[in-house]
Amino acid sequence: MAVVIVGAGMAGVQTAVALREQGYAGTLTLLGAEAHPPYDRPPLSKDVLLGRAEHSRFEIDFDELDIRLDLGRRALSLDVEARAVKTDDGDLGYDHLVLATGAAPVALPGQPDSAFLLRTQDDALALRAALRPGARVVVVGAGWIGAEAATVARQLGCETTVVEAAASPLAGALPAEFGERTRAWYAAAGVELLTASAVSGITARAVHLTDGREIAADVVVVGIGARPDNAWLAGSGIPLDDRGAVRADARLRAGRPEVFAVGDCASFPSARYGRRLAVHHWDNALQGARVVAANLLGGEVDYDPVPYFWSEQFGHMVQVAGSIDAGAQQVARGEDTVLWLREDRLQAVLTVDKPRDLAQGRKLIEAGARLDPEKAADPATALKAATA
Ligand SMILES: Cc1cc2nc3c(=O)[nH]c(=O)nc-3n(C[C@H](O)[C@H](O)[C@H](O)COP(=O)(O)OP(=O)(O)OC[C@H]3O[C@@H](n4cnc5c(N)ncnc54)[C@H](O)[C@@H]3O)c2cc1C
CATH class of the missing domain: 3.50.50.60 (FAD/NAD(P)-binding domain)
Structure with a gap:
């Protein structure tokens, strides 16, 4: 065979x-x-x-x-x-x-070759060579890749601006209030974040916005999806x-x-x-x-995972297990954990720097466990002890 x-x-x-x-x-x-x-x-x-x-x-x-x-x-x-x-x-x-x-990766219409994408090893090494201290870097897109690229650009001493067409960061992936929360991370890192700002074009030394603004750029990174x-x-x-x-x-x-x-x-x-x-x-x-x-090899195994991913941005570890469904009941568990329940069953969990909530939540989703929303909302109660 x-x-x-x-x-x-x-x-x-x-x-x-x-x-x-x-x-x-x-x-x-x-x-x-x-x-x-x-x-x-x-x-x-x-x-x-x-x-x-x-x-x-x-x-x-x-x-x-x-x-x-x-x-x-x-x-x-x-x-x-x-x-x-x-x-x-x-x-x-x-x-x-x-x-x-x-x-x-998706490119912007008419994107010049001088703009960087970030998907391959070659992309990463080419971008790395351009991220010199003091360079003016404009990252187009405040999604996962854009946020991570901006984090590194800033760590390397670049003057960094992130331009996002949507009203808040991570708009395609997470509810707006969570994306809004990350706005403070950009500010704390010294990264300028321009939301509701669509790009109309990129030229040799600038990124142009549809409202006429022009942002000077030595390096442009485009992270608008794949x-x-x-x-x-x-x-x-x-x-x-x-x-x-x-x-x-x-x-x-x-x-x-x-x-x-x-x-x-x-x-x-x-x-x-x-x-x-x-x-x-x-x-x-x-x-x-x-x-x-x-x-x-002849098995009959259904694939039905609890999806999981992480992102490291601005000194924070963001993790999500499960699939976020707009219609599910959203429960805040303190500042750093959000749960989504449907008929009290945990569907998804999002955590910031809370690996224990993530690990326990992931197991509870896998088990199809029912939670007591009040107990689950209390960070003093272990998530695994919040079952109904
Ligand atoms: C910069 C970056 C950071 C990421 N960080 C995270 C993270 O922190 N957390 C997380 O959960 N996920 C992250 N991801 C996503 C994760 O890496 C992908 O989900 C994962 O790589 C998917 O694996 P894959 O094999 O399906 O696709 P790929 O890794 O894209 O591999 C596909 C391969 O197929 C090759 N190929 C394509 N077409 C052809 C063809 N016609 N013939 C032959 N070969 C072909 C491509 O060259 C490529 O090497 C990140 C992705 C990127 C790009």
Whole structure:
């Protein structure tokens, strides 16, 4: 049997490792468009950008695991009938195929080459070289990546401004009141934050806003989101959802019994949340990979995780477990923890510098536990003791 995994990021690498761990002994090829040895992305906006680490390569002995790394080679199209991936260096046949091509960053219309994106190791090293003390840095987007990039730019002594089109930071991901709370973090770090400020263009030395303002910039970083990197699947018959993610089923199969999809490139139906989820976070790439390996080897495992992610910004650790649903009952637990309940069952928990609440909340969501909202709102009561 031959397994081909397209995409040598977290999801692809972990699928390969999990296949070996779960006993697969056949041919295993990991195809990756980037020429670098496979690496982890979260450190790119943290230690690598800061210069505390030179790289974030996975410490995995691929030879030892008999995983064939086929790097610097891009999949261009897919013929599911012939079971062949067409690449820029010939065809690659498979018996089982795993789609793990991740996501690509969104650029602003007409964005010049001089502006930086932050998705790859090359992006991080190029940006790092530009973040010199005193440089005027404008970060477009106050989402997760923008906030982390601004944190590092400031730590490196850059004059940093963040420009956000929405009324508050993290607007796409979290309720506005939480995003508003992070405004004080920007101020404390000495980062200027301009919200409700849409960019109309970027020129060599400035970022221009739609209201006519012009912000001088030596370095511009654009962090306005990422989209599933699935253009190469056009015409293949592999189902995509309305946001361009591979539409996987509950077992992460992608339209055909021998094809799977995992990580940032895929969405899946969650019975737990009663809706389709597309999760662009590290833990999803890890957990999903294990489920793909199990099902590829004949298992019947449904993928229904409690999504989890973290972000390190302005000296704070923000963590979220679960999926935040606008209609759920929101319960504040002191200053630093927010809970979302539906019929008293915990759906999601957000914490700032409160790892214990996060860990306990995550387990309670997994267990489908019911909470007593009054007890849960009291930070003096351990969350795990707040069950109804
Ligand atoms: C800077 C940064 C910081 C992050 N920080 C955090 C964090 O703090 N916490 C958190 O939870 N998550 C974080 N994330 C998100 C997390 O890293 C991603 O969710 C995770 O990398 C997804 O893994 P993946 O394998 O699905 O996709 P990717 O890591 O994007 O890997 C996909 C790989 O496929 C390759 N590829 C794409 N198309 C093709 C093709 N046609 N042929 C061959 N290869 C192809 C790409 O080159 C890429 O290497 C961060 C992401 C970034 C970019």
